[in-house]
Amino acid sequence: MKLGSGVEWSVHACTLLSVLPEGWSLPAEAIAEYHGVPPAYMAKHLQSLRRAGLVSSTRGAAGGYRLRHPPASISLWDIVVAIEGRAPAFRCTEIRQNGPCGARPDACRAPCGVAASFYRAEQAYRDSLRSVSLVDMVTAAAEQSDAEKRSAIAQWLQKTAVRSEA
Amino acid sequence: MKLGSGVEWSVHACTLLSVLPEGWSLPAEAIAEYHGVPPAYMAKHLQSLRRAGLVSSTRGAAGGYRLRHPPASISLWDIVVAIEGRAPAFRCTEIRQNGPCGARPDACRAPCGVAASFYRAEQAYRDSLRSVSLVDMVTAAAEQSDAEKRSAIAQWLQKTAVRSEA
Numbered sequence: 587m588k589l590g591s592g593v594e595w596s597v598h599a600c601t602l603l604s605v606l607p608e609g610w611s612l613p614a615e616a617i618a619e620y621h622g623v624p625p626a627y628m629a630k631h632l633q634s635l636r637r638a639g640l641v642s643s644t645r646g647a648a649g650g651y652r653l654r655h656p657p658a659s660i661s662l663w664d665i666v667v668a669i670e671g672r673a674p675a676f677r678c679t680e681i682r683q684n685g686p687c688g689a690r691p692d693a694c695r696a697p698c699g700v701a702a703s704f705y706r707a708e709q710a711y712r713d714s715l716r717s718v719s720l721v722d723m724v725t726a727a728a729e730q731s732d733a734e735k736r737s738a739i740a741q742w743l744q745k746t747a748v749r750s751e752a
Numbered sequence: 753m754k755l756g757s758g759v760e761w762s763v764h765a766c767t768l769l770s771v772l773p774e775g776w777s778l779p780a781e782a783i784a785e786y787h788g789v790p791p792a793y794m795a796k797h798l799q800s801l802r803r804a805g806l807v808s809s810t811r812g813a814a815g816g817y818r819l820r821h822p823p824a825s826i827s828l829w830d831i832v833v834a835i836e837g838r839a840p841a842f843r844c845t846e847i848r849q850n851g852p853c854g855a856r857p858d859a860c861r862a863p864c865g866v867a868a869s870f871y872r873a874e875q876a877y878r879d880s881l882r883s884v885s886l887v888d889m890v891t892a893a894a895e896q897s898d899a900e901k902r903s904a905i906a907q908w909l910q911k912t913a914v915r916s917e918a
Contacts, residue, residue: 711873
């Protein structure tokens with residue numbers, strides 16, 4: 587079971603967008619540069635985030651991405667869904683209906699104990715990620731940064747962010 | 753994110769082995785037949801379960817698989833680990849160290865907020881699966897079976913199970 591690296595990149599990208607001043611954006615190339623990842627893949631994930639309504643983009647020379655909602659209202663689960671979709675990790679193939687003692691379809695309206703247990707575990711996973719917002723990511727990153735790093739980020743943003751249309 | 757179907761098959765297979773009388777085994781082919789799944793894949797998963805110490809096998813004409821521990825002491829998480837391994841679904845690539853504002857390696861001894869949040873969610877997932885044993889699976893299956901199905905299973909086992917060496 588593996589979560590694609592797009593989730594990692596996207597959470598970091600949204601964390602960076604969380605500290606942009608109101609009315610400013612970051613070009614996709616700059617977001618990729620900041621994280622040292624291939625621009626084409628980063629752009630693809632930013633488009634997924636846009637389609638999911640988590641970020642908005644402005645076009646043109648001064649175009650870029652910004653969050654569409656306050657960081658406190660975007661959870662890590664929202665980002666997982668934007669990048670990986672909502673399909674459960676456990677895909678029940680109803681093998682209880684197979685074989686010489688298979689259950690009749692009309693006896694299988696409720697999930698079996700196996701599927702129900704995996705769905706419950708995935709609910710616990712989702713609930714955990716839903717309880718964490720981008721504000722928590724910004725706070726954690728700030729706690730792990732020294733003054734030098736915070737100043738480097740501020741300078742980079744000043745140089746790189748673009749003024750968006752309203 | 754997707755859990756391979758081997759986990760589904762293996763939990764069902766171990767649930768079936770849970771109701772075998774002491775001293776009896778089921779051949780791999782019979783386990784595959786019961787679940788209506790390809791024998792070669794089922795055999796591969798049974799070997800993984802054996803390597804993980806969850807089942808044992810006896811060779812020869814009367815050879816087969818049985819649980820190595822009481823069903824109450826085997827959790828769904830044990831079976832996931834046997835089939836999929838212990839690698840976390842979230843694979844941190846330390847992108848916080850990349851780019852123009854990258855953190856120094858010595859400032860990255862603790863996981864970042866992003867990785868820590870995903871590890872916490874996976875812990876919640878694990879804890880949930882650890883709390884469910886094969887006894888719960890047998891109970892759930894019995895609750896969803898009518899007398900006809902229970903009798904069909906008993907007859908099939910009587911015909912198919914083999915007496916194992918001690």
